[in-house]
Amino acid sequence: GAGVSQSPSNKVTEKGKDVELRCDPISGHTALYWYRQSLGQGLEFLIYFQGNSAPDKSGLPSDRFSAERTGGSVSTLTIQRTQQEDSAVYLCASSLGWGHEQYFGPGTRLTVT
Amino acid sequence: AQSVTQPDIHITVSEGASLELRCNYSYGATPYLFWYVQSPGQGLQLLLKYFSGDTLVQGIKGFEAEFKRSQSSFNLRKPSVHWSDAAEYFCAVGSKTSYDKVIFGPGTSLSVIP
Numbered sequence: 001g002a003g004v005s006q007s008p009s010n011k012v013t014e015k016g017k018d019v020e021l022r023c024d025p026i027s028g029h030t031a032l033y034w035y036r037q038s039l040g041q042g043l044e045f046l047i048y049f050q051g052n053s054a055p056d057k058s059g060l061p062s063d064r065f066s067a068e069r070t071g072g073s074v075s076t077l078t079i080q081r082t083q084q085e086d087s088a089v090y091l092c093a094s095s096l097g098w099g100h101e102q103y104f105g106p107g108t109r110l111t112v113t
Numbered sequence: 114a115q116s117v118t119q120p121d122i123h124i125t126v127s128e129g130a131s132l133e134l135r136c137n138y139s140y141g142a143t144p145y146l147f148w149y150v151q152s153p154g155q156g157l158q159l160l161l162k163y164f165s166g167d168t169l170v171q172g173i174k175g176f177e178a179e180f181k182r183s184q185s186s187f188n189l190r191k192p193s194v195h196w197s198d199a200a201e202y203f204c205a206v207g208s209k210t211s212y213d214k215v216i217f218g219p220g221t222s223l224s225v226i227p
Contacts, residue, residue, distance in 0.1 A: 033215070042203060043157075043217035091157070098207075102215075104157040 002026070004105035006092050012111045013082055021077040021108045025094030032075050033095075033102060034067060038088040049075060050098065082112045115140050117206050117218035125224040126194050134189040134221050136178075136204030145207040146187040148178055151220075152200040160202075163187065174198070199225045 005024045013019050025032050034046040045059045049069045060066070064082075069075040079086055089109050093102035116139045126132055138144060146163040161172025168180040178189045187204060201222050207215040 035217075042219040043205075045215050045217070048215075093157075101159045101162065102157075106156050 004092055004094050004103050006090075006105040006108050008108060009106065010109045010111075012113060015084060015112055016081055018078065018080045019082055019110065021079075021090050021092075021110070023075045023077070023092030023094075023105060025073065025075070025092070026103055027073075029094035029096055029103070030072060031095045031097050031100070031102075032069055033093040034075070034077050035091040035093070036061075036088045037091060037107070043091065046077070048098075079110075082110075084112045086110060087112045115206060115208075115216045117204050117216050119202075119204055119218040119221045121221045122219070123222045123224070125226060127226045128196050129193050132189075132191045132194045132198070132223070134202050134204075134223070136187045136189065136218060138185055138187065138204070138206045138216075140185075140206055140208075142208060146178075146180060147205040147207070147215075148172065148176070148187070148189050149203045149205060149217075150174075150200050151203065155200075157203070160189070194223075194225055196225045196227055199223055 007022045032049040035043045037043050047054050047057055047067050051072050052069050064080045067077045089107040091107045093104045095102045118137045120135050148160040149157045150160050151157045160176050161170045161178055163170045163180045171177050176191050178187055180187050201220045203220045204218040205215055
């Protein structure tokens with residue numbers, strides 16, 4: 001079946017604007033993860049969903065970041081009042097549950113000008 | 114606090130040579146351990162994982178890793194490197210007992226000389 005998909009693949013936005021990043025997980029995967037990968041850096045864990053619930057939101061960098069998941073499927077990561085330091089690749093992954101292999105999407109490359 | 118270190122930022126090896134990528138972690142409980150690979154223009158792919166049991170774990174593409182609790186290490190090895198192995202490699206640690214954060218190391222970039 002289809003893998004994890006993310007949209008848009010690229011997003012260029014002006015500083016101060018809000019952006020929404022979308023993740024479509026693999027059908028049947030109850031766990032969904034968001035990560036951020038900055039240039040030359042490793043992956044930074046942002047948030048994890050089990051179903052529609054997020055047990056741990058402390059990885060979100062600031063209160064400008066929020067995420068939701070509806071219907072146990074699609075998730076949206078919203079960044080309000082974007083800053084240049086938000087520029088990065090945002091990766092989404094899904095899995096059958098905690099501890100199972102995570103399947104990663106291709107990422108959304110966000111550039112804040 | 115959880116942390117993962119990968120001491121080598123970049124490694125260059127000749128094709129056919131053996132490879133070992135180092136990973137050390139700091140974690141209060143028994144961890145889940147993972148190695149992922151990110152090839153240029155590709156997404157992240159799981160190479161192998163350790164949950165419990167045999168401390169020598171076999172993965173895809175001929176990779177293996179050994180969990181050494183006494184050294185808090187989970188080094189990745191391959192006996193003979195292929196040019197297609199050139200990529201970024203990430204070690205990661207997660208909790209076995211709670212829905213805790215998964216922490217990734219900073220990555221090791223591998224270059225392969227033909």
